[in-house]
Amino acid sequence: MEPNARFRSAVRGFYAWLGSLVILGVSPVLARHLVRSGTTFGRVAAVVIGVGGTLPWMWVVLSIIRRGDEFVRRLHLIAFGLAFSGSLVLLVTLGWLVRADFIGQPDLMIVWAGCLLLWFMAIMGAKLYFERAR
Amino acid sequence: MKNRLRDLRTQRGWSQAELGVRAGVSRQAIIAIETERFDPSLPLAFTLARLFGMTIEDIFDFDGK
Numbered sequence: 099m100e101p102n103a104r105f106r107s108a109v110r111g112f113y114a115w116l117g118s119l120v121i122l123g124v125s126p127v128l129a130r131h132l133v134r135s136g137t138t139f140g141r142v143a144a145v146v147i148g149v150g151g152t153l154p155w156m157w158v159v160l161s162i163i164r165r166g167d168e169f170v171r172r173l174h175l176i177a178f179g180l181a182f183s184g185s186l187v188l189l190v191t192l193g194w195l196v197r198a199d200f201i202g203q204p205d206l207m208i209v210w211a212g213c214l215l216l217w218f219m220a221i222m223g224a225k226l227y228f229e230r231a232r
Numbered sequence: 233m234k235n236r237l238r239d240l241r242t243q244r245g246w247s248q249a250e251l252g253v254r255a256g257v258s259r260q261a262i263i264a265i266e267t268e269r270f271d272p273s274l275p276l277a278f279t280l281a282r283l284f285g286m287t288i289e290d291i292f293d294f295d296g297k
Binding site: 166168172173225230231 | 256260268276
């Protein structure tokens with residue numbers, strides 16, 4: 099790909115990422131509002147909007163990784179592995195803390211945000227590892 | 233894997249970004265190869281070798297690991 103075409107593609111990707119982030123941020127607010135309506139239709143719409151709001155962002159992230167070179171794919175593969183392991187440890191820890199009556203049922207939105215944070219940290223960790231000289 | 237990529241690149245006065253554009257990969261990929269944290273695929277190794285007019289063995293030292 100030519101540098102100009104690559105730049106245009108990167109700009110398009112950035113705006114797609116930004117747009118999907120806005121949807122990701124707005125959809126839970128809208129979904130919460132619909133849940134409060136209490137009607138069956140409202141609750142169904144809340145689930146659809148709440149879940150649907152995450153899909154554009156995931157699609158953009160996956161397409162950015164797919165369009166990346168072999169190094170970007172390797173980096174994200176390692177980050178996904180680390181984030182998955184970290185999320186598993188987080189969920190198991192929370193599960194046992196709840197079973198042992200140390201904490202109450204955690205809000206799943208916070209767990210979800212924790213998994214996202216772990217993923218971000220895994221990407222940063224993998225990036226640091228590859229850029230640090232031996 | 234040990235390699236001479238940084239030396240060869242600086243000899244030609246190329247930046248990491250410039251080499252990345254010539255090889256069709258990101259600057260991060262070049263950084264990772266130069267720091268010897270990432271071994272390129274065979275097609276990328278051939279591309280890099282052709283860019284410098286050398287063989288893969290001239291750039292990458294498999295025995296040195």
